[in-house]
Amino acid sequence: MTIDPAAGVSREAVARLAELQPTALGHIFTSDLTVNEFLLVKQAGFTPLGLVLGTSVYHCGLQLRQWSRNQELTVLSQAMYHARELAMARMQAEADPLGADGIVGVRLEVDLKEWGSDTAEFLAVGTAVKADDDAPVLADPDRGWRNDAGRPFTSDLSGQDFWTLLQAGYAPLGLVMGVCVYHVAHRTIGNVLKNLGSNVELPQFTQALYDARELAMARMQKEAEMLHAEGIVGVQLQQRNHSWGSHTTEFFAVGTAVRPIRPDHTIAVPQLVLGLDK
Amino acid sequence: MTTAASVRPFTSALSVEEFAALRSVGYAPVGQVMGTAVYRMGRASGGCGYRSRTDYYSYNLGYYSPTGLAMTVEMPHRRGLLRQVRTRAIDRMREECAALGADGVVGVRLEVKRFVGRGLECIALGTAVRAVDGRAGPASPFTSDLSGQDVATLIRAGWRPVAFVIGIGAVIRHDDGTKRFQQQSFRNRELTAPTALVGAARASARRWLQDDARRRGGQMVVVREMTLKLRKQRCWSTMEGDRDEIAEAVILGTAIVRDDAGPAQPQRPLLILPLTEKGVRT
Numbered sequence: 143m144t145i146d147p148a149a150g151v152s153r154e155a156v157a158r159l160a161e162l163q164p165t166a167l168g169h170i171f172t173s174d175l176t177v178n179e180f181l182l183v184k185q186a187g188f189t190p191l192g193l194v195l196g197t198s199v200y201h202c203g204l205q206l207r208q209w210s211r212n213q214e215l216t217v218l219s220q221a222m223y224h225a226r227e228l229a230m231a232r233m234q235a236e237a238d239p240l241g242a243d244g245i246v247g248v249r250l251e252v253d254l255k256e257w258g259s260d261t262a263e264f265l266a267v268g269t270a271v272k273a274d275d276d277a278p279v280l281a282d283p284d285r286g287w288r289n290d291a292g293r294p295f296t297s298d299l300s301g302q303d304f305w306t307l308l309q310a311g312y313a314p315l316g317l318v319m320g321v322c323v324y325h326v327a328h329r330t331i332g333n334v335l336k337n338l339g340s341n342v343e344l345p346q347f348t349q350a351l352y353d354a355r356e357l358a359m360a361r362m363q364k365e366a367e368m369l370h371a372e373g374i375v376g377v378q379l380q381q382r383n384h385s386w387g388s389h390t391t392e393f394f395a396v397g398t399a400v401r402p403i404r405p406d407h408t409i410a411v412p413q414l415v416l417g418l419d420k
Numbered sequence: 421m422t423t424a425a426s427v428r429p430f431t432s433a434l435s436v437e438e439f440a441a442l443r444s445v446g447y448a449p450v451g452q453v454m455g456t457a458v459y460r461m462g463r464a465s466g467g468c469g470y471r472s473r474t475d476y477y478s479y480n481l482g483y484y485s486p487t488g489l490a491m492t493v494e495m496p497h498r499r500g501l502l503r504q505v506r507t508r509a510i511d512r513m514r515e516e517c518a519a520l521g522a523d524g525v526v527g528v529r530l531e532v533k534r535f536v537g538r539g540l541e542c543i544a545l546g547t548a549v550r551a552v553d554g555r556a557g558p559a560s561p562f563t564s565d566l567s568g569q570d571v572a573t574l575i576r577a578g579w580r581p582v583a584f585v586i587g588i589g590a591v592i593r594h595d596d597g598t599k600r601f602q603q604q605s606f607r608n609r610e611l612t613a614p615t616a617l618v619g620a621a622r623a624s625a626r627r628w629l630q631d632d633a634r635r636r637g638g639q640m641v642v643v644r645e646m647t648l649k650l651r652k653q654r655c656w657s658t659m660e661g662d663r664d665e666i667a668e669a670v671i672l673g674t675a676i677v678r679d680d681a682g683p684a685q686p687q688r689p690l691l692i693l694p695l696t697e698k699g700v701r702t
Contacts, residue, residue: 178573
């Protein structure tokens with residue numbers, strides 16, 4: 143069992159992970175999957191190994207902004223990205239010694255309220271899983287389920303989505319994300335007065351929100367390209383204000399990059415059902 | 421079955437769906453059960469063990485960690501208290517369940533509240549159920565925070581709930597100024613002290629959860645809730661009015677085991693596409 147000390151996994155976690163080894167005597171696995179998710183993951187041919195998590199409490203540096211200019215706040219963008227990366231890397235470092243093939247049901251949480259301004263706790267939690275004999279047959283069995291970098295795959299898909307994805311012949315490659323913290327310029331007094339009482343588009347605001355979303359999504363796409371993914375599913379584009387006031391917003395794009403398991407995979411045709419309930 | 425007891429109506433907090441799901445696997449509700457415990461929470465004893473930086477002797481005694489910072493210290497007393505207030509409430513609920521002659525409790529909800537002064541109140545609520553198909557029940561009633569549907573799905577898939585399990589971690593760390601120093605930075609940086617604090621609290625909670633599940637004979641734990649609370653208190657190890665930071669992590673879940681009497685292979689889910697607005701359900 144090897145854990146990279148640079149990854150920052152705590153000593154307590156190492157002791158716990160040793161007990162989680164499937165070969166360890168009387169080992170019990172924990173998972174925060176729901177019952178349905180747990181059963182579907184088993185059904186899909188994967189065995190849950192244990193709950194893995196990574197934490198980072200992070201301080202955002204000094205960010206200068208101009209009152210009347212649309213701009214990306216690069217220091218904050220980097221902070222939000224780097225802290226999530228740290229949490230994710232620690233979670234993966236916990237899964238690695240378990241011999242996990244992947245981590246499903248990953249949740250990324252940011253908690254600002256307990257920590258005061260400029261400081262937030264970033265948390266990544268998921269359930270480490272390992273493929274057993276019932277798992278779908280891969281086109282390239284030598285490579286296994288891990289991603290190109292040889293690390294366990296990560297995915298924020300629920301157990302239900304994970305099962306459906308595998309049934310359709312796709313495998314998750316990695317959780318991909320893009321972050322952009324953007325400052326939307328304030329309107330000038332002249333502009334406010336000119337448009338007083340009329341219905342008008344505010345091009346500067348439109349442009350700002352447009353740019354910020356594009357940046358976040360482009361970064362997410364870049365991550366997927368680096369993983370050699372075929373595409374990204376389950377993308378969520380979240381918009382959060384945190385504690386930065388009304389003109390500064392974080393745009394966070396997150397999804398799961400997928401690849402086909404085999405070139406000749408078939409997608410099952412679902413049964414149509416018309417429920418009689420309301 | 422025409423005794424007076426059997427015609428008495430049952431009470432339950434179950435929804436119609438939960439009721440139907442439980443009946444489909446042979447369980448019927450018996451009654452709502454509850455347990456309460458109130459504790460007084462004293463000052464966190466043990467303390468952070470920090471010695472003033474000028475204290476040459478403690479330095480030589482090796483208190484300081486290699487980096488020369490305060491260490492995160494486990495608080496067994498606080499952990500025991502937070503655990504006991506919950507387990508007492510659950511045990512009382514289980515006693516009520518046994519008194520009803522039921523086989524287990526489903527849908528357990530724990531509520532922990534501050535009570536007058538330094539009091540801590542815990543209420544455990546659930547619905548006691550009994551097997552109606554003449555099946556022999558477990559030696560002692562099971563407890564579970566799973567819903568009726570989840571219990572039914574588990575039983576159909578060849579598993580059964582054993583016990584509601586709790587993992588609690590409580591750690592303390594002297595606020596030695598590292599955090600303040602790091603927070604003054606103009607650059608982005610990770611705050612090492614609080615990262616270590618919350619990491620240790622959660623790791624400890626997970627370890628105790630596993631321990632609890634093992635003692636109750638579970639093979640797997642389905643976690644429902646994970647919470648973290650931070651507190652500050654005046655530190656008496658130094659005279660400078662410093663503060664200690666305390667992190668308390670709580671993980672709740674249900675330990676489950678494979679049921680030998682159940683089906684060996686779970687039913688394969690059917691891929692259906694409901695013609696409603698909810699999208700694909702499996």
